[in-house]
Amino acid sequence: MRNIVRRRTGALVLAVAAASAVAACSAGSPGSTGDAGTPRPGGTLRFGLDYTPSCLDPQQAGEGPNLEVLESLTYQDPRSGDIVPSLASSWEVGPDAKTFTFHLRDGVTFSDGSALDASVVKDNLDGITKLGATASNSGANLAGVTAVTAPDPHTVVVTFGAPNAQFLQATSTPALAVLSRGSLAVPAAERCAGKIVGTGPFVLTSYTAKQEIVLSKRQGYAWGPPSWQHTGDAYLDRVEIKVLPEAATRTGSLSSGQLDVSSNIAPQDEPQFDGNGFTLLSHNNPGVVLSLYPNERRPVLQDKTVRQALQKAVNRPEVISTFLSPRYRAATSVLSSTTPGYTDLGAALAYDPDGAKALLDAAGWRPGPDGIRVRDGARLSLDVIFGRPQSLELIQQQLKTVGIELTLRQLQISELQSQFAAGNFDFFLLNSTRADPDVLRTLFGRAQLTGADALKAALATQAGSLDPQVRQRAAADAQRSLVEDAHVIPVNEQALVIGVSDKVHGIGFTATSGVSFYDAWLS
Structure with a gap:
């Protein structure tokens, strides 16, 4: 199916006009860790996270690591700033910016085997509204919504009582990510504790609070955004995200080879990882x-x-x-x-x-x-x-x-x-x-x-x-x-500065300053 993205009047022109600014966020765009030849599938990447997440469900959390377990209706290209297809293959924005119609991609499934359809998207959006203050960020994006309908299994229509031009870009953010129907059925607190199932290229296989998040490759993944470097399954078999709030611990673990990537390299430690078998990548947060x-x-x-x-x-x-x-x-x-x-x-x-x-x-x-x-x-x-x-x-x-x-x-x-x-x-x-x-x-x-x-x-x-x-x-x-x-x-x-071992390739950033593992591979 050809992806035709239909837009009216210019809801995205402001974002597109700033593409050069978005591109300038990164000292290296996604994949900038260098071309070391043909990517090799397999291996485990060890990543040091600089804070303790309060919740792993992005619909509820105001902060949280990018896990690439969940996906949203659209995706914002970190290089150009364009809004491109993701779970929705196309969309229309009404001329009054009150109505947004999304046409879902065919063949998408959640990692529990259930199919993506319009009713589960509707349930997600309705559920965010019902969460109230628990979903402060995601709820703000839906403020003023008057109806979410699913006229057929592949179409979702979101209607607002007043013009809401920002909503299209909001559908690219993790705050409006789509969870499986099974995830929606569990209490919100359990979703925070890791009971989240999505359509993304990774599966959350274990979570030990304040210690570690483990992701595994999703087999059979075939619907990534067009701006990603490759198609199909992720290269990495596994990502181990270690919760290490102390900067000295992360720095020592990266320099000793216990980590492959560390987030939030402190400014005074940057010279240590600028060469010497490492690369520094930075992304100035929008x-x-x-x-x-x-x-x-x-x-x-x-x-x-x-x-x-x-x-x-x-x-x-x-x-x-x-x-x-x-x-x-x-x-x-x-x-x-x-x-x-x-x-x-x-x-x-x-x-x-x-x-x-x-x-x-x-x-x-x-x-x-x-x-x-x-x-x-x-x-x-x-x-x-x-x-x-x-x-x-x-x-x-x-x-x-x-x-x-x-x-x-x-x-x-x-x-x-x-x-x-x-x-x-x-x-x-x-x-x-x-x-x-x-x-x-x-x-x-x-x-x-x-x-x-x-x-x-x-x-x-x-x-x-x-x-x-x-x-x-x-x-x-x-x-x-x-x-x-x-x-x-x-x-x-703010700048997100990460230290990357030279054996890691293809790691990059999302438009919202998350670290993306999908194109990453190890040599």
Whole structure:
């Protein structure tokens, strides 16, 4: 069957126009570990993961490793940014961007032997909505849906009550991956613990929490996206993902040959793996940069002047030069420079400690005996919750120079979501990876922000128009509003840097900065 991708009006033009930006994300595109001849099937690849996943079901998890067990209706090419066929062989987008019709690929099965059909896709999308807050990311992509129908076994129609131009790109993300009907029948907590079955080239064969995830080759796989390097089964027989949060442990394991690939090579360790039998690959994440997200339910942070002072007090270039490497970039907007629709707001994010002090003076915050500012007997003392430090000690020092005290509260990743939901924080350290400016709507569209009417109007416009120029202008307006009113304090663009043994070939990245094993092989 020939894959005919039908699109109307230009729902994807914005993403395609940014193809060069997406391609620039990678110091090596998928397969960049070099041409070592004809790929050899077989073998086990050992991969070091730098954090402990809170959930393996991408419909529920806001974070999680790319396992290539599950697939989505579409796929975003990491080189071009194009949305291409995956489980859907073609689609139509209604001229009002309210209706999306997907035609499923023939012959696709889940690894439990059941067939992919329209009813199981419908059940997946309906199930995400029913998960509620448990599926915060995936649910945001389906906000406003009025109906999901399956008019025949090969057709799924998703209808929204208002224009939702972002939805097509959303169907390429892991958050809207399709699980088997058997997986949908088990409790959500069990899916988090590894009871997930999909259509992908690998099968999740075992999971030991906080220790190891084991994937095995799926036999008979024959429906990968056209941008992948080969067709048919994956080359690797097995992938062992070791959970190793300590950087020193991963570095030592990679250098000693106990690992073949390690994620998140620390900047200070990069030279060790740049040659010497290893290759460094990096991918600058699209989406929202690493940022301090203020809790505007707290009275002190409802004051825009205080937030703007914080914005001016952060020296972003110093963060890069002190803790990171040239593979990283200081934030010049709330979106990374590799994101479609990015607008350069570097001037608004310039380091200006004198300006920060003047703003705090104007807001009535006066330096106390120890330099921390005080107003009406209360210290200007704030806290931040986070999973990994990410140079916060330096930001803590920078804020102290203008009279702001920042307390650092490091939590387990599994604890962060509950603290966030309870509002038990002043700042939350976050980034969010997605190769579409609609990531702003999913993060900030429903947040409780003060004086944000213009922001929310811009977010609604960019989600509701199929005109690429309208979306571009609206995305720029949203970024400007977020930065100028300091609803977010951007710090730096994130880079995924992995160390790869020279015996590994064909490993690469997905558009959402996951590591892809499908084309990987060992020599």
